[in-house]
Amino acid sequence: MADSRVLIVGAGPTGLVLALWLTKQGVPVQIVDKTAGPGTTSRALAVHARTLELYEQLDLADAVVTKGYTVPGLRLWLGGREAARVPFDEIASDLTPYGFLHVFPQDEHERLLIERLEALGVRVERSTELIGYAEEGDHVSARLRGPEGAERIVNAAFIAGCDGAHSKVREIMGTGYPGGAYPQIFYVADVAGEGPAFNGDLNIELDESDFLAIFPLADNGRIRLIGAIRPGEGKDLDHLTFVDLSDRATKLLKLKVDKVNWLSTYHISHRVTDHFRRDRALLLGDAAHIHTPVGGQGMNTGIGDAINLAWKLQAVLAGRAPDALLDTFEAERRAFALRLVQTTDRFFNVAAAEGRLAEIVRTRLAPIILPQAAKFEPARNYLFRTISQITLNYRGKGLDHGHVGSVHGGDRLPWVRTRDGDNTKALKRIGWQVHVYGAAEERLRRWCEARRIPIEVYPWSDAMGHAGLRENALYLIRPDTYVALAEPSQAVSAVEQFFAKVQIKP
Missing domain, CATH: 3.40.30.120 (Glutaredoxin)
Incomplete structure (x- = not known):
């Protein structure tokens, strides 16, 4: 083989975790990213139980738990009034050592992963963009453009596309990305302030025409606010301010906002690529699948992709397994991505859909059913197992028996x-x-x-x-x-x- 390294394109959590697990197993890696530096906004927040379990392999779990914030419960609001509270510690104490919802903002998460990777002697090559690649028998030849605009060729045994929803690797692979976008437009804001919803819990407001959610952040007095933009409000997204978008949220949840750290508006899509692997190119994370943020599954799923692939790449490169082992990466992870899109799609349509039926479900049924379901152990376990991804299995995918x-x-x-x-x-x-x-x-x-x-x-x-x-x-x-x-x-x-x-x- 001309080169045994793995070229990783994209240094978000998925690419960084892949680089860490490969490096720990002795596989040389090169990781590049077209941005000048790691993210500076909190973006993805939830780190689920299954991710923390897997993080124990590199002694990351304790650091994430220590640096992040453990959310003690869920509060449901209806029309500006708190309707119910569900404590998480009653749900999963016998299922996992991490029986809780954990918040660790993505920018801090990335910095921790980068520190661990650098301690192993690997640095991210910043302001470096993939221009193209070609397969040449036993290796991939990739053309990279560096920070000064100079181009160079690097050879690698495999190329891993961890480069997001607009993946260059996926484009060159030529694999489809079927799916679509939901009609709703959402806003997300990181704010500081005070009020009854600054209570340390996850707060969800089930309003007649809106979906509002508040995620607590580690430091007291900061929250992540997510809300829907009503039809007609999003005509000029580039010029909308927090005041334009948050009037209902601040009134319904009695928020006093002192500072807006950042604000963004976005469409939500649901897509899964046709192929996670094509010869020596592989797709992970948002390059392979995107879905609604319901349940905070996106980043955790990308991390799961990386850990699933890392040991298989190591086995193939070490000559302890045939190339066909890498086909199980697609078989296992694409099947999960498809199920996840279907599941989050159903939840999203209940939470954010418009119309009289959706209104009845949100405002009349959910406040009654959810608190009662939380008292029923099988229902609690099912909900936690699903969201935390500990129910994920790879049955019938080729690496299982008995x-x-x-x-x-x-x-x-x-x-x-x-x-x-x-x-x-x-x-x-x-x-x-x-x-x-x-x-x-x-x-x-x-x-x-x-x-x-x-x-x-x-x-x-x-x-x-x-x-x-x-x-x-x-x-x-x-x-x-x-x-x-x-x-x-x-x-x-x-x-x-x-x-x-x-x-x-x-």
């Missing part, structure tokens, strides 16, 4: 408490591993030792059964902490057959 109890190959490994803490410590390791909850047979131990595959054995407890695990079963765990194989008998032949089938040498 099931034991309620755990299938392709599932996220359930989080459980153990005598010494929980089962997340072992998952910090980026690599294949075997888990047994109960007692491991000596034959299995010897097999793992001979192949240098770590084995983790946890004394059985009732909590493990409640989480869906089965006593003494064998769980083969992928490098991204998903279950590859669930085998009831601890038969090493089942593990060997799995690796032979997928042609991976662990």
Whole structure:
């Protein structure tokens, strides 16, 4: 191979996470971005539980939690009156160590990722734009334009497009980006002030014709306000001010705004590219999929793309897996992106649609149904699992086999408490591993030792059964902490057959 590096185009959270995970695994990377510096506005806010779980692999989770803000609850408002409150700590204490909504603004998030990447010896090449690329047998030849306008050619084994909704990599790939835009126009504002909605919770106003949401930020007295622009108000978006847009919000939620840090208006689209991979080019994050901001899924999904791809690229570049392994990246992540667009589309249409039926749902049904649903444990679990992405699975996509109890190959490994803490410590390791909850047979131990595959054995407890695990079963765990194989008998032949089938040498 002419060059074993991966060229990453785009240094938002998706590109930075891909660079971090690859570098940690010993894969050389080059990461470029056409902007002069990292973002300076908060943009994406939510960091969900599944992202924090995956961040433990690079000791990022604690830093994100420490630097961000843990939101304690959700408050529903109706016509300027608080109608209900749902505390998050009652929802997911037994599902994940991160059973909460966490706010960490994207600009701060990017700075943390950049610091970690630079500590590993990798710097983002700024003011550097991809002009084009061509595949040349065993490598990609890319033309870059630097900050002074000079162009140069760089070779890489693969090129990863993390360059947003207007991706140059996707354009050159020639893959479609089907979908469309919603008719509504929204505004988002980062403001400082005071009032009853500056309460540290996520606040949602269900008005007859509007959708208003307030996200708390880490420092007291700052919030993110999101609202819809009524028909007729958005004729001249370039000249609209916060005062023009926020009259209803400030009155309904009794906001006293002292300072507007920034304001932006935007359309919302829903699109998923036809292909996440074409030969040596791959698409991640907004370059591959965009959807409504309902549930704060966008940035988290891009990060999930990066971690899913990183271990597969490493295995292929190290000669431990065939090129076909990269096809599972598209199979797994595109299927999830399509489901996510469908799910967020339904929620968005309820939250922001116009018309009498939508008004009835928002103002009469939701304030009654949501608080009652929050008291019902299965409903709470379903809601949290969906939004937090811990319910995401890769069943039937080629890297999964078997099931034991309620755990299938392709599932996220359930989080459980153990005598010494929980089962997340072992998952910090980026690599294949075997888990047994109960007692491991000596034959299995010897097999793992001979192949240098770590084995983790946890004394059985009732909590493990409640989480869906089965006593003494064998769980083969992928490098991204998903279950590859669930085998009831601890038969090493089942593990060997799995690796032979997928042609991976662990």
